[in-house]
Amino acid sequence: MTPFLPEVVERTLADLEVKKAKEPLVELEKKLSSFVLKTPEALLSKFLGKEPDTKLICEIKRASPSRGVFPGRLDVRELAQVYEGSGAFALSVLTQPLGFRGSLRDLEVARQAFGGPILRKDFVFDVYQLYETALAGADLVLLIVRILSKDKLEQLVSASRSVGLLPLVELHSEKDLDKVSGLEGPLLLGLNARDLASLTIDHERVEALLREPLGSWPVVIESGIDKREQVLAFKRHARVCAFLVGEGILKSSDPAGKIRELTGGKI
Secondary structure (H helix, E strand, O other): OOOHHHHHHHHHHHHHHHHHHHOOHHHHHHHHOOOOOOOHHHHHHHHHOOOOOOOEEEEEOOEEOOOEEOOOOOOHHHHHHHHHHHOOOEEEEEOOOOOOOOOHHHHHHHHHHOOOOEEEEOOOOOHHHHHHHHHOOOOEEEEEHHHOOHHHHHHHHHHHHHOOOEEEEEEOOHHHHHHHOOOOOOOEEEEEOEOOOOOOEOHHHHHHHHOOOOOOOOEEEEOOOOOHHHHHHHHOOOOEEEEEEOHHHHOOOOHHHHHHHHOOOOO
8 A cells, every 4th residue: 555645645734834824815815806717617518518529638747656757858838738739628737746746837837828627636625725726727626535524525615616616526436425425516526546545547446436326417537548448438428528537648659649549539
């Protein structure tokens, strides 16, 4: 079992206290008050739309705990433009420093280069991080059920929409189901095939989750997608609306070609 999850939780919470001391939440609230907030309902309707046929959320990250640092120099702006030109529906930007070498600056740069929806992917515990996310230009925020209490999850789901963010609520196993029961309003459910402890991929576990009563929320399949056949297999489930793909694209020598392969060549 990898010690990564406890370590990243501890480090993120410590860093969060430093940020709050340097720039209190009230200052972020003042900054966001000048923004025209986005409408989560409108964004959700785009995910539910018929075009494009295969909606890919393509990831930008510099490293991962399972793969280490990706080879080559990652130019966030350039990669975001490649993704958009190749048919990516949305971006996922890793902003976690530990294990991923990410930052909010990566998200800000991606926002300048990409016209579609952008997800902030990180370990989010606090309303403060939601304000950071909105100010950086994101449209969606990842909320990992495993690391949150039921009450905290409900608070963050509600607060995310109040700052114009659509929450992507991520499940890993049947153990997470009780926490999502009773959630209200527009949201996406993310079913992640990667185990947070072992970092291994198990698509059978995702298939099992798709057979569970998950309410009426649309589903995003996450992790381990690198073949068109996998996309087509999951698309048999009517509730699946998108696929979050990271390493399947990043480890390819031709990211644009990989996106076209996964989407069936349809943009």
